[in-house]
Structure formats: structure tokens, C-alpha cells
Amino acid sequence: MLPEFNLLTPQTLAEALDMLAESAPDAVPLAGGTNLIVDLRDRRQCPAVLVNVAELAELRGIRQENGHVVMGGGTTIAEMLNDPLIAQHAPVLQDAARIFANPLVRHRATVAGNLVYGSPAANTPPPLLVLDAEVELASQAGVRRVPLDDFLVGVRETACRPAELLTAVRWPTPAQHSAAAFRKVGLRKSDAIAVLNVAVRVTQRADGVCEQTRIALGSVAPRVIRARAAEESLLGQPLTETAIAEAARLAAEATRCISDIRGSADYRRRVTEVLVRRLLTQVAGEVK
Amino acid sequence: MQPKVVTLNVNGRQHYVALMPNVTLLHALRDLGYTDVKSGCEKGDCGACAVLLNGAPVNSCLVLAWQADGAEIVTNVGLGTMDRPHVIQEAFADAGAAQCGYCTPGMVISAKALLDRCPHPTEAEIREAIAGNLCRCTGYGQIIEAVQLAAERMSEGSGE
Numbered sequence: 170m171l172p173e174f175n176l177l178t179p180q181t182l183a184e185a186l187d188m189l190a191e192s193a194p195d196a197v198p199l200a201g202g203t204n205l206i207v208d209l210r211d212r213r214q215c216p217a218v219l220v221n222v223a224e225l226a227e228l229r230g231i232r233q234e235n236g237h238v239v240m241g242g243g244t245t246i247a248e249m250l251n252d253p254l255i256a257q258h259a260p261v262l263q264d265a266a267r268i269f270a271n272p273l274v275r276h277r278a279t280v281a282g283n284l285v286y287g288s289p290a291a292n293t294p295p296p297l298l299v300l301d302a303e304v305e306l307a308s309q310a311g312v313r314r315v316p317l318d319d320f321l322v323g324v325r326e327t328a329c330r331p332a333e334l335l336t337a338v339r340w341p342t343p344a345q346h347s348a349a350a351f352r353k354v355g356l357r358k359s360d361a362i363a364v365l366n367v368a369v370r371v372t373q374r375a376d377g378v379c380e381q382t383r384i385a386l387g388s389v390a391p392r393v394i395r396a397r398a399a400e401e402s403l404l405g406q407p408l409t410e411t412a413i414a415e416a417a418r419l420a421a422e423a424t425r426c427i428s429d430i431r432g433s434a435d436y437r438r439r440v441t442e443v444l445v446r447r448l449l450t451q452v453a454g455e456v457k
Numbered sequence: 458m459q460p461k462v463v464t465l466n467v468n469g470r471q472h473y474v475a476l477m478p479n480v481t482l483l484h485a486l487r488d489l490g491y492t493d494v495k496s497g498c499e500k501g502d503c504g505a506c507a508v509l510l511n512g513a514p515v516n517s518c519l520v521l522a523w524q525a526d527g528a529e530i531v532t533n534v535g536l537g538t539m540d541r542p543h544v545i546q547e548a549f550a551d552a553g554a555a556q557c558g559y560c561t562p563g564m565v566i567s568a569k570a571l572l573d574r575c576p577h578p579t580e581a582e583i584r585e586a587i588a589g590n591l592c593r594c595t596g597y598g599q600i601i602e603a604v605q606l607a608a609e610r611m612s613e614g615s616g617e
């Protein structure tokens with residue numbers, strides 16, 4: 170049995186924001202329920218009011234706008250996997266979607282729920298971080314945009330305020346000469362919580378000199394992090410084996426791993442280094 | 458908490474039911490007699506409760522019944538019955554893919570969703586399609602064979 174709560178079903182975004190504001194902080198949005206219903210069952214959360222945002226049209230759809238890809242917060246992981254715009258401009262996000270849970274969960278789970286839940290093991294933050302994504306947050310007070318890197322705060326902690334909805338995720342359409350890659354390490358192929366997640370993106374000049382690097386690491390700190398020192402070490406450099414090895418070492422240094430049932434801190438740190446090295450080597454070869 | 462009357466279209470039949478907001482689609486369906494939808498973990502881990510919701514395979518234990526108001530729901534018995542089995546169900550029987558049978562309705566739903574979109578799946582695609590369905594009996598081998606068999610029979614035109 171689930172605990173008792175009231176369930177409100179707004180027809181529009183404005184109505185949803187009013188409902189949330191009226192009952193804040195006792196009201197929480199419900200999207201795919203793949204985190205929230207499980208938490209309710211385990212009594213980890215007992216909100217008095219749920220506001221069903223799963224059907225809101227304003228939270229759906231993926232489009233291009235002023236050099237950006239804009240993806241509604243209500244986009245499901247399954248939709249992400251099948252979307253031609255994402256396939257063209259963010260295949261790295263599809264790599265993460267492909268290993269996300271299993272098909273049954275993917276048809277309900279939304280990107281907003283994945284980001285707002287604030288799990289350090291979540292699969293969409295690493296690719297979205299390397300794409301320089303921002304989140305759009307709406308409340309009765311209006312809309313604000315926050316870089317994803319500032320949005321993620323700690324374990325189960327984000328910059329999303331009570332009565333705010335994550336309406337969209339947006340990122341600049343990546344340059345032609347940019348390539349990205351994602352890898353998740355799990356205890357088995359499908360349906361496993363990440364032991365760690367790594368995403369990288371590199372933009373290179375025609376002569377091979379690196380113009381921009383992004384490295385994002387999941388499950389190695391209280392939130393999904395960027396390895397900034399490692400990113401900066403590659404700036405203005407050709408992506409040689411030595412430069413990549415040094416960046417990978419710096420990335421591993423940026424981690425604050427814990428040991429748990431899925432892996433030891435030491436294992437995570439070492440695999441981080443190996444994966445960052447492999448992914449950087451892979452994308453260095455792919456950039457046009 | 459106040460009940461509300463919701464419309465559930467299950468296997469082509471319309472039901473109007475008064476339900477509390479905290480009732481999951483899984484329990485709403487079982488209470489309506491669709492006991493082919495099984496309760497396993499009720500946390501999204503096992504897939505025993507899988508149904509098609511507007512054509513998409515989902516865990517009914519993670520959907521609130523109110524969220525399915527007006528939706529089209531298909532359960533395992535909506536595909537076929539003992540007298541008139543669906544090709545997939547027949548293939549499960551012929552391949553010995555059901556032992557205790559608890560996972561079978563959910564497996565059949567995941568297989569149906571796969572074959573609808575991908576009529577000639579590879580073994581890897583079948584494994585991926587049932588990644589959210591746990592089976593504690595068969596070791597999955599016969600289940601994968603059953604889906605392969607169903608795919609073959611469907612493409613031979615003996616299906617649907």
C-alpha cells in the first residue's frame with residue numbers, strides 16, 4: 170500500500186505552478202513515478218499532495234531554437250532514444266539512454282525526474298554536462314535558467330526550489346568538429362545502477378589542437394561532477410597520448426569516491442582514469 | 458483522500474471505477490479481475506506487472522490509476538486466451554518458456570512490444586527487450602527461444 174496523499178491533475182503548466190505554490194512545501198510533482206512511487210512505497214517521502222505533471226503538453230517535445238536543442242522536461246528516456254534531432258545533435262545522450270534501466274522503466278522515466286531526483290549515479294547528467302546544458306525552471310515568479318553544473322548540488326540535492334518545475338533542458342547545438350562519448354560501468358549489462366559513468370566531449374581545430382574539452386564523471390562524488398583541471402590541461406594542446414594520459418590522471422584526482430556494495434573507492438578511481446583515457450582517445454580519433 | 462471515478466479501457470472494454478488517488482494501476486487492474494497482471498516487487502524491478510499503456514510497455518506498479526484515466530491498456534489476456542492464444546503465448550507454451558508462469562504475462566507484454574516495432578529481432582535485441590522482466594525459473598534460454606519462435610511464426614503469416 171502507498172501512503173495517503175492527494176493527487177492533483179493540472180491541465181496546463183500555469184495551473185500546475187499554481188497548485189504547487191498553493192500547497193508548497195507539502196506538494197511535489199509526479200512525472201513517471203519511477204523514483205517517486207518507489208520512495209512513497211518505502212516511506213522515504215510522504216508528501217501530502219502530488220501534482221501529476223506527466224501529461225502536461227508544455228513539458229513535452231524536442232526542437233531546435235536559435236542554435237540550441239531544447240528538450241521538454243517531460244521527455245521520456247524512450248522518446249530520447251527514438252528522436253531524430255537527438256540522434257543528429259546529441260548521440261552521446263542516446264548512448265546514455267540506451268543503457269538506462271530497461272524498456273519498461275524507460276517508457277515512463279523522464280529527464281526532469283532524473284535530474285531533479287539528484288542521484289549521483291543518474292545516467293543523463295554526464296552527457297548533458299558535457300553538452301553544456303542548462304535547465305529551465307518555471308514557477309509562479311517566472312522562468313529562470315540555471316547551468317546544469319550549478320543545478321546539481323549533492324546527493325538528492327539540486328537547485329530546484331519547492332513549487333518550481335523543470336520545464337526544459339537546453340544546450341548549444343554542438344559544433345561540427347566536436348565529438349563526444351559516454352560509458353557506464355555496471356555490475357551487469359542491463360538494468361544496473363552505475364558503478365560509475367563517464368562522458369567526454371572534445372572540440373578540435375583542423376590541425377588537431379584542442380579548443381574545448383568537457384569531462385563529466387558520475388557515481389564518484391556526491392553529485393555528478395566535471396573534472397575541470399583535466400579539461401583545462403588539454404586546452405591548446407594536440408591530443409597526444411601523453412596529454413590524454415595526464416588529463417585522465419587529473420580526472421581521477423577530481424573524484425571523491427566511496428566504497429559501497431557496487432565497488433570500492435579505489436576501484437572507482439582507477440577505472441575513472443582508464444575510462445577517461447579510453448574515451449578521450451576514441452573521440453580524438455573521431456573529430457572531423 | 459477522496460475517490461474519483463476514472464475510465465480504464467482494458468483489453469477493449471471500458472470500465473468506470475471509483476478509486477482513491479494512491480491506488481496503483483496494478484491494483485486497479487487486479488481488482489477489476491485482470492489477475493494476469495502480477496504483483497511482484499511493486500518497485501519497478503521485476504516486470505511481472507507489465508502492461509501496454511497507450512501502446513508502450515510499462516510497469517503498472519509505478520503508474521497511479523488516476524494517471525491512466527482514459528488510457529488504452531492491454532494486458533496479457535487482451536492478447537489472447539487459453540482457447541484463442543496469441544502467437545507469442547503459443548510460442549511460450551511450445552518452447553517451454555513458462556515454468557511457474559509468474560513472469561510470463563509480463564514477458565509476453567515485453568515480447569509483444571518488441572515484435573510490434575521489430576519483427577525480426579536478434580538475440581541481443583530480445584535480451585534487451587526483456588531486461589526489465591525477471592524470471593526465477595527458466596534461466597531465460599527458453600524465453601528467448603519462444604520470442605524467436607513467435608517472430609518466425611508471425612513472419613510466416615500464421616500470426617495475428
Ligand SMILES: Cc1cc2nc3c(=O)[nH]c(=O)nc-3n(C[C@H](O)[C@H](O)[C@H](O)COP(=O)(O)OP(=O)(O)OC[C@H]3O[C@@H](n4cnc5c(N)ncnc54)[C@H](O)[C@@H]3O)c2cc1C
Pocket residue numbers: 197198199200201202203204205206207222228242243268269270271274277278279280281282283284285286290291292293329333334335336360361362363500501502
Ligand atoms: C528498476 C529501475 C531502474 C532504474 N534505472 C536507472 C538507470 O539505469 N539510470 C538512471 O539514471 N536512473 C534509473 N532509475 C531511476 C529513475 O528511473 C530515473 O531517475 C527517472 O528518470 C526518474 O524520472 P520520473 O519521471 O520517473 O520521476 P518521478 O519518480 O516522477 O520523480 C522523481 C523526482 O523528480 C521530481 N520531478 C519530476 N518531474 C519534475 C519536474 N518536471 N520538475 C521538477 N521536479 C520534478 C519529483 O517530484 C521527484 O522528486 C531506475 C529506476 C527503477 C525503478
Ligand code: FES
Pocket residue numbers: 495496497498499500501502503504505506507516517518519
Ligand atoms: S511488480 Fe511492478 S515491476 Fe515488480
Ligand code: FES
Pocket residue numbers: 554555556557558559560561591592593594595
Ligand atoms: S517461469 Fe517462474 S518466474 Fe519465470
